[in-house]
Structure formats: C-alpha cells, structure tokens
Amino acid sequence: MQVAGARVLVTGGASGLGRGTVDRLVAGGARVGILDLESSAGADVAKEIDGVFAAADVRKPDEVAAAVAQIGGALGGLDVCVNAAGVADAHRVINRSGELFPLDLFEFVVRVNLIGTFDVLRNAAKVMADNEPDGEGGRGLIVNVASIAATEGQIGQAAYSASKGGVAAMTLPLARDLASIGVRVMAISPGIMDTPMIDGMGPELKAELAKIHVFPQRLGTPDDFAALVQHFMENTLLNGEVVRLDAGARMGPR
Ligand SMILES: NC(=O)c1ccc[n+]([C@@H]2O[C@H](COP(=O)([O-])OP(=O)(O)OC[C@H]3O[C@@H](n4cnc5c(N)ncnc54)[C@H](O)[C@@H]3O)[C@@H](O)[C@H]2O)c1
Numbered sequence: 001m002q003v004a005g006a007r008v009l010v011t012g013g014a015s016g017l018g019r020g021t022v023d024r025l026v027a028g029g030a031r032v033g034i035l036d037l038e039s040s041a042g043a044d045v046a047k048e049i050d051g052v053f054a055a056a057d058v059r060k061p062d063e064v065a066a067a068v069a070q071i072g073g074a075l076g077g078l079d080v081c082v083n084a085a086g087v088a089d090a091h092r093v094i095n096r097s098g099e100l101f102p103l104d105l106f107e108f109v110v111r112v113n114l115i116g117t118f119d120v121l122r123n124a125a126k127v128m129a130d131n132e133p134d135g136e137g138g139r140g141l142i143v144n145v146a147s148i149a150a151t152e153g154q155i156g157q158a159a160y161s162a163s164k165g166g167v168a169a170m171t172l173p174l175a176r177d178l179a180s181i182g183v184r185v186m187a188i189s190p191g192i193m194d195t196p197m198i199d200g201m202g203p204e205l206k207a208e209l210a211k212i213h214v215f216p217q218r219l220g221t222p223d224d225f226a227a228l229v230q231h232f233m234e235n236t237l238l239n240g241e242v243v244r245l246d247a248g249a250r251m252g253p254r
Pocket of ligand 1: 013014015016018040059084085086087112145146147192194196197
C-alpha cells in the first residue's frame with residue numbers, strides 16, 4: 001500500500017504521535033481525517049492540512065460510530081486507521097496518604113486506551129470491508145498504539161499498563177480475525193516520545209528520561225513513529241505483530 005492517495009483516519013491526530021502521523025502522511029500525498037476530542041486542536045489541524053475533522057470521545061460508542069462514518073464518507077472510504085488517542089493517568093495502588101487507586105480513574109484509562117481503540121477499529125474495519133481488494137486481497141491496515149509500559153510498567157502505571165497490555169495482546173487475534181476481509185493489524189510500543197503527553201515533566205526530567213533509551217540516547221519524535229506507520233503501509237508482510245520503537249530501552253520500576 002502506497003502513502004500517496006491513501007485514505008487515512010488518525011485518532012488523537014490533533015497532538016503528538018497522531019499529529020506527526022498526519023503531517024508525514026499528508027506530505028506523502030495521503031488524505032487524512034482526524035478523530036479527536038471537540039476540545040482538541042483537531043479542527044485547526046484539519047484546516048491546515050485540508051483534511052477532515054470529526055469530534056468524538058473514543059469512550060462514547062455513538063460518537064465513534066458517527067465520526068468514523070463521517071470521515072469514511074468524506075474520504076470516500078478508508079485504507080488505514082491509526083489509533084493514537086490515549087491518556088496516561090497514573091496513581092499508586094495505595095498512595096502516601098493511604099488513598100486507594102480510584103476505580104473510576106482505572107476504568108477511565110482502560111476505556112480510552114483499550115476499549116476506545118477497539119471501538120474505533122471495529123467501525124473502521126467495517127468501512128474497509130467495502131474496499132476493492134488489491135492484488136494480494138488486501139483491503140486495509142490498522143495500527144494501534146501500545147507502549148513499552150505494556151511489558152515494563154512503572155510504579156503508578158497499573159491502569160496504563162493494563163490498557164496497553166490489552167492493546168498489545170489483541171494484536172494477533174485481531175489480525176487473525178480480520179484476515180477474512182484482508183485487513184492487517186499492527187501495534188507500535190513506543191519508548192519515551194517527545195509529545196505534549198510528557199510536556200508536564202519539564203526539560204530536566206525529559207533529559208533524564210531520554211537516558212532510558214540505550215542508543216541513540218534521545219527522546220523519540222512523532223516523525224520516528226510516523227515513519228514506522230508508513231513502513232507498515234508499504235510492507236504488506238507485516239501483520240499481527242507489536243513492534244517496539246524505543247532505542248533498546250527497558251524501563252525499571254520508577
Ligand atoms: N509520549 C510518549 O512517551 C508515549 C509513549 C508510549 C505510548 N504513547 C501512547 O501514544 C499515544 C499518543 O500519545 P501522545 O504522546 O501523542 O499524547 P498526546 O497527549 O500528545 O496526544 C493524545 C491525543 O489523544 C486525544 N485524546 C485523549 N483522550 C481522548 C478521547 N477520550 N477521545 C478522543 N481523543 C482523545 C487527545 O486530545 C490528544 O490529541 C497514546 O496512546 C499514548 O499512550 C505515548
């Protein structure tokens with residue numbers, strides 16, 4: 001699958017890794033629709049790239065169904081769906097004041113990162129099923145975003161790791177399931193990426209975090225991520241796999 005002319009839906013496309021994907025694929029000639037929160041910069045980004053914006057909260061199935069249909073309709077179908085919407089709220093199981101990890105916070109993280117991803121991809125797959133198959137019978141590609149916290153979650157990351165572990169674990173069964181319609185499914189486990197998600201940490205902590213990367217010892221960029229999405233599009237033998245994008249990092253407990 002070539003980037004030029006591809007019809008791509010990117011959740012979380014207003015910021016960070018999603019935004020980097022939007023920019024790279026648009027530069028390569030793709031047509032892109034952004035699904036993101038109403039409060040996000042999605043409308044402005046869509047204007048900049050001459051693309052489509054559909055506001056939706058991935059926790060809300062009605063909004064997701066409407067947004068995927070809107071983007072699929074505007075682009076005349078879908079070839080790629082990149083699920084980069086996500087949250088990283090953390091809490092200790094029992095914090096220093098003795099407060100328990102709030103169950104509603106745990107549920108929030110799982111709803112956005114895991115169930116939201118699944119909801120978007122099932123709607124996107126339905127649109128892809130209507131595509132004319134290519135020479136190999138291919139009709140589309142879904143790229144989900146896990147994290148190295150799926151395997152080495154740190155203190156406070158129980159909910160985040162549970163959600164990302166779910167995203168990683170469903171990659172193979174999704175690929176097996178959607179093979180019947182010629183849709184491939186891949187996941188990316190990023191290391192520490194320089195996006196607004198980690199902006200709150202400040203430059204010193206960011207520089208410290210970059211050292212988790214073995215080599216090169218720099219933070220990942222949205223374009224590092226986007227380049228891998230592009231490779232997945234172009235290399236059709238990739239399917240059912242989770243790829244780490246982390247410069248050899250293995251996170252410790254904190
Ligand atoms: N930045 C990192 O170091 C890093 C590392 C590993 C994994 N990730 C994952 O990459 C993905 C993208 O993260 P990022 O760093 O680009 O973060 P980001 O905060 O820059 O972007 C996240 C986007 O998701 C959108 N979003 C959040 N909740 C949503 C909801 N309920 N419905 C719709 N959209 C919603 C936000 O509006 C935002 O545009 C996330 O899944 C994150 O967990 C990030």
